Structure formats: C-alpha cells, structure tokens
Amino acid sequence: MSTSDVRPGRLVVLSDDECWDLLRSRPVGRVAWSGVQGVSVVPVNFAVDGDTVLLRTTPYSLMARDCVGREVAFEVDDVDEERHEGWSVLVRGRCEREERPSDGPRPWATGSRLLGMRITVRSLTGRRIVSSSAAGA
Numbered sequence: 001m002s003t004s005d006v007r008p009g010r011l012v013v014l015s016d017d018e019c020w021d022l023l024r025s026r027p028v029g030r031v032a033w034s035g036v037q038g039v040s041v042v043p044v045n046f047a048v049d050g051d052t053v054l055l056r057t058t059p060y061s062l063m064a065r066d067c068v069g070r071e072v073a074f075e076v077d078d079v080d081e082e083r084h085e086g087w088s089v090l091v092r093g094r095c096e097r098e099e100r101p102s103d104g105p106r107p108w109a110t111g112s113r114l115l116g117m118r119i120t121v122r123s124l125t126g127r128r129i130v131s132s133s134a135a136g137a
Contacts, residue, residue, distance in 0.1 A: 008084070008132065009084055009085060009129040009130050009131045009132055010129070010130050010132070011127055011128075011129055011130075012127065012128045012129075012130055013125075013126070013127055014087070014089070014125075014126030014127060014128055016124055018126060019089045019124045019125070019126040020048070020124070022076065022078075022087060022089050022126060023048050023053070023076055023089050023091070024048050025078075026076045026078065027045050027046070028043055028044065028045050028046070028076075029043070029044065029046050029053075029074055029075055029076035030042065030043050030044070030074070030075050030076075031044055031055065031063065031067070031072055031073070031074050031095075031119075032072060032073040032074070032075070033063070033066055033067050033070060033071075033072045033073070033095075035062065035065070035066030035067070035070075036062075036065070036066060037062065040062065040063075040066070042062075042063055044056075044057070044063075046074075049118075051120070051121050052093075052118045052119060052120050052121060053074050053091060053093075053118070053119040053121065054098075054116065054117070054118055055116070055117040055118075055119070056114075056115065056116055056117070057115050057117060058114070058115060059114060059115045061115075063117075064097075064115050064117070067095040067117065068095060068096060068097045068117070069094070069095070069096065070094070070095060071092065071093070071094055071095075071122075072092075072093065072094075072095045072119060073090060073091065073092050074090070074091040074092075074093075074119055075088060075089065075090050075091070076088070076089050077089070083131050084129065084131060085128075085129055085130065085131050086128070086129050087126060087127065087128040087129070088126060088127055088128075089124070089125070089126040090124075090125050090126070091119060091121050091123070091124055092121075092122050092123045092124075093119045093120045093121045093122040093123070094119070094120050094122065095117055095118070095119050096117070096118050096120065097115065097116070097117060097118075098115075098116030098117060098118050
C-alpha cells in the first residue's frame with residue numbers, strides 16, 4: 001500500500017490507563033521546559049514509578065539547572081508513517097530532584113548521570129490516530 005492510498009484516520013482520546021500503559025511501553029521520551037535559553041526540548045530515557053516519571057542527568061546540565069522545582073512537560077509517542085497511525089501521550093507536572101536517586105532509569109548516554117529527577121504527574125493526556133481501515137470505514 002502506498003502512502004497516497006492511505007485515507008485520513010480518526011483521532012481518539014485515550015483513557016488514563018491507556019496513557020500509563022503507553023508511557024511504560026517506550027524507553028525514550030522528551031522533556032520540555034522554559035528556562036534561561038528559552039524553550040528547550042531534550043530526548044531522555046526514563047522509567048515510570050507509580051504516578052511519576054523518573055529521569056537521570058548530570059548535575060551540571062541545563063535540564064538540572066532549569067527544571068528542578070518547576071513545571072515541565074514530558075511526551076512519548078509512536079508513529080507508523082506508512083499506515084499514517086500513531087499515538088502521543090503528554091505529561092505535565094512538577095520536576096523535583098530526588099534526594100536519594102532511584103534505581104531507574106539506567107542511562108543510555110555516557111558520562112556521570114548521577115542526578116535523579118522525578119516529574120510528579122499533574123495531568124496526563126493522550127491521543128491516537130486510528131486508520132480508516134482499522135476503524136471499520
């Protein structure tokens with residue numbers, strides 16, 4: 001099937017449970033914040049612990065300086081370009097430094113990622129695009 005044969009899909013709002021399941025299904029997301037250099041978006045690996053998102057970074061990173069004690073956004077998604085399907089989950093919450101860094105996530109990047117950070121989820125939203133063929137159209 002060529003991409004020109006794919007009809008536009010239907011947008012579906014996801015339940016909280018679906019959002020949490022999808023968050024847990026991916027190892028990498030993006031944290032976004034407004035700080036000293038304006039709006040920043042950084043890909044990070046992460047873990048979910050209860051109703052929080054756990055991150056690790058270096059203590060001297062821009063993310064560590066700008067995010068602690070502030071509201072941030074965190075997004076995870078998946079896209080199937082061929083079928084024009086996908087989903088996105090957006091978390092909004094307060095980012096805090098972990099006093100005792102948790103066991104996860106295990107950093108993918110080299111370097112000293114000793115600073116544990118925790119986003120306490122204030123709001124959770126998600127959407128999925130369902131292809132017209134999957135929707136029974």
